[in-house]
Amino acid sequence: MVKKKPHSENADGGTLHSADDAGKVAPVDFIRRIVIEDLAVGKNDGRVHTRWPPEPNGYIHIGHAKTVLLNCWIAQEFGGKFNLRFDDTNPEKESVEYVESIIEDVRWLGIDWEDRLFYASDYFEQLYQWAEELIRSGDAYICDLSPEEISERRGKAIREGDMVITPPGKESPHRDRSVEENLDLFRRMRAGEFPDGARTLRAKIDMTHPNLNMRDPVMYRILRTTHHRTGGEWSIYPTYDWTHGQSDSIEGITHSICTLEFENHRPLYDWYLDRLGIHHPQQIELARLNLSYTVLSKRKLLQLVEKGCVGNWNDPRMPTIAGLRRRGYTPEAIRDFVGRIGVTKAESTVDIALLEHCLRQDLNRSAPRVMGVLDPLKVVITNYPEGRTEELDAINNPEDERAGTRQVPFSDVLYIEREDFCEDPPKRFYRLSPGREVRLRYAYFITCTDVIKDSTGKIIELRCTYDEATRGGDSPDGRKVKATLHWVSAAHAIDAAVRLYDRLFTQENPLDVAEGGDWLDSLNPNSLQTLTNCKLEPSLGGAKPGEIYQFERKGYFCVDPDSKDGQPVFNRTVTLRDTWAKIKQKHEKR
């Protein structure tokens, strides 16, 4: 029996529901439904034990976040356990760098595996013993065929005109070796007597099976490579199929959740466990996450890194957890996102706008507000006493009273955003323009009196007057202004570099390429724009890497680790919703 009863039958319809953090009632997905039903019939003695099995062959991305979190949450919700296990059976592609990054990223997502961090390589000896067992029972044999020959005989697809034919498989000529010979050869494979690829251990199943995975799959290959954990101990390595189910079994996993592409492997997963007669977890497959305007495949992400399209795995444009973190994404936002996208078997591509929505929602309530001018335009307040400075009160976070207030210095020379001024304003532009009055946030109403240009006609300075009576930003006479601008006092400003990031691809589905094209063709050439002359309010002087601020009216910005003392570098995490940009865009299209 389960102590807690987080899921219950709905009184009116029999629909299963679960309560989330906010106490709202959320429908239960098909996986949780299976778990609930298993619990109801007393399967696994009422235990729920999940695991997440990454291969350490790259950095994990937001798609992985979906499956780790799902596994972790299911364990939590049903009072079960969750393991983190590295599926490290291919030493050629794996490394400790990847192991370490994955551990860091999974932990950052807020996942706790307690003391259950495992490696498939922990089970190599047991796996080997089980392999000998299958040899003895006549269920496995040593095959001397080359990869090409094996593929050929397994029933490689053949093209006949427009038709693709999958012929039945042909048995290996080595299929009927004696147990003794098989055992001898297998031991010599282990001892390193044969060159890489010379032989394999294969399961003896059925070469005519309609599921190609059941046509005598390879269990072991000779690979005399150093493994990041077992070093030179092994000359043979088990394949994924031979490793995965048994690793689950050893750990007492009850529900082995994986992505759809492994659905075809399930019969084999079951076959091995049944032959061995050991604890048999249930494999359940769900659709992997796809996100618009990006790619979620370690292989593709590796290419972006290797070809120099991005700085590294943790480039803020990457959908990797490390990249998102550096960009300024929070674990909360990612968890919220994962909780919203659902769990199904339907192939889907989630709009990246939903991820950004989750981010904004989290940052809106947590990020302190500051003022920063990205593209400064000098403003001189002609009627403000030269050399005078006053401190004005500013609210740190209107969404959170506890965040308090701070003081911002004001003086006669300021910077405002260049795009907040327009000499000849179009219809719905209601920021500053000649003769017009606007509010400087938390400061005064100002009116533009003069526009000063250089010899090329470029505006280099504005002259304005201020209304002393509007200190703090309200006019005693009740007159209104249509716009409020952010600003920074020139004498007090600190200089900063700001990196403006945009989506990495211009195409909604980068993998949808035209004939003769390449998926890299839709890389966004403007995915990174660096500004070096930004002016920030002085309170940002001590900002530390990783901190996230809202630059009022501009967006959220995260301090990059590249920052040096007195030379902060900010990454734009995401812009604020910008209705003016939409209006402008519509006008320009006309």
Add this chain to the structure above:
RNA sequence: UAGGGCGUAGCCAAGCGGUAAGGCAGCGGCCUUUGGAGCCGUGAUCGGAGGUUCGAAUCCUCCCGCCCUAACCA
């Protein structure tokens, strides 16, 4: 082609025979010392065709489309 899956609004996704939840995006409006946030309003007959039924997105049949596998990768 074989085998395995999937198909509910632009994008996710509830629904499990009783007459289409919710979120994101979009659009319109209210409010506003961030054109931010917030608030209100706004869209579908369920891939198609038949059938069963008083009644079907939900059951049956056929058809169509998309995805996966055809690695000594995972």
